[in-house]
Amino acid sequence: MRKVCVRFAPSPTGALHIGGVRTALYNYLFARQHGGTMLLRIEDTDSTRFVPGAEEYIIEALAWLGIDIDEGICQDAPNGKGNHGPYRQSERREIYHQYVDQLIASGHAYYAFDTPEQLDAKRAAISNFQYDAHTRTEMDNSLTCGMEEAQRRIANGEKYVVRFLIEPNQDVTVHDLIRGDVTINSSILDDKVLYKSADDLPTYHLANIVDDHLMEVSHVIRGEEWLPSAPLHVLLYRAFGWEETMPAFAHLPLLLKPDGNGKLSKRDGDRLGFPVFPLEFHNQKDGSVSSGYREAGYFPEAVINFLALLGWHTTGDQEMFSMQELIEQFSLDRVSKSGARFDYEKGKWFNHQYLQMKTDEELADLYMPILAGKGIQADKAMVAKVIGLTKDRVNFVSELWEQTNFFFEAPSEYDEKSLKKRWKEDSPKHIQEMLSLLEAQDDWSAEGLDGLIMPWIAEKEYGVGVVMNAFRICLVGAARGPHIWAITDILGKEETLRRVRKALEVLQ
């Protein structure tokens, strides 16, 4: 087998869609597994859809996710590294020109002068109009006007496109690594535009084949939306005489909407309230802002794990995979053929799993800026201790606040539902008595307090639940939180007593 080289080739037309991220991931896993090269090429042949900042966004997103680029555009080489550059298609005009000329010379392509308006009129007049073997003889092109005339018109500055001449009635077979052989008849293909007059750049089809060939790409792993045009690409390789070194193809299943029909779109994220992009994106072109997984509090390894399993699975029951395990176990023949519905709930679960794997200190580093944002300066050791008590109940670092706020600030009000259920008629009396006991207590350890309070409750027959819940409300402001002696431990005697006195005052 020849040296593996895969490419991820996004268009800088906006934020990188999560489906694109998965495509990049599968390419990366395949490359790493085979000791091959992961190449990033920017497909900016549509000047009208270019969005400033999109390319930088793509690079930053891949870097955040840990998808390292070996060749092409990347963080340490914004203009590309490697021997096959430039890696931005807009910088490869001359190269494409040369290959288009080759196709014209060999009779595989021709010039066409039909304007977009003329084509629209044709489509309106003839249903299912297709520019192909049946119709090209009636159109305005170098086949009908003659090559010399065509050259003259071009020299005069007339706008033209180059079309690929497709021989009708040929069965074209594409071998797909995931789906097997796919065969279509060339008659359903139209004479695709290879070179556009609008911006003097090639279309995707031409640029893609020329670049993959020149960049020695061995495997094209891309979304299923490209499957219908794969036979066209095979025909292009043949026309260039490159069929021998043509890359292998693998078309990945699509990511579908969580509900309803169709593929996952940006709108679904807005509608259902979850990110569809890896990073938050501020679109400079239309002013829109899209939320990202990073900003939503996801760990990159959770996003990777979640995405990897949307369309791929091993034979076993394993669900948690590190990047290294994915590299070892990934294989294209275990990629699903059918589209995968995007299940955001499972994404949260993955983040929960990865959050539990972090140390309390690591999480404290992430949480302390959030606390600082609320004007709270706390000791890292104390924050880590609080996190150790509460992390198992959150999916995100950002959710820590609602689980830990009472450690950092005394309750300013008392939850009504908790009061109704847990603050009984006798509670003020119980807490008052308990306060006296606590005031006289020197051993403030969990064991010490437990040894003090439990026998007292038992002796008075007040009921553990009744007293402890009322006590909890005094400290927390509600009926929630970790074990009560863990709370008193962190609060300390002074703060605990202060909160109890305050509660007694407010609640009576």
Next chain:
RNA sequence: GGUGCUAUCGUCUAGUGGCCUAGGACAACGGCCUCUCACGCCGUAAACCCCGGUUCGAGUCCGGGUAGCACUACCA
């Protein structure tokens, strides 16, 4: 409309002719734990799209339906 791809619990999936009275995970529901809320643990419910065929035997192979998806631009 045309062409192609696809089809197992609500969702992601395991299953490559007998190990399938179809396994796991998320979500849902119930229980346990317990001073509360969670976590955790245990359990329940939940699927082979339909019709034929091949075969001793089909979720698994074949054919036909049906449904979903994608493509059908001087977008990628």
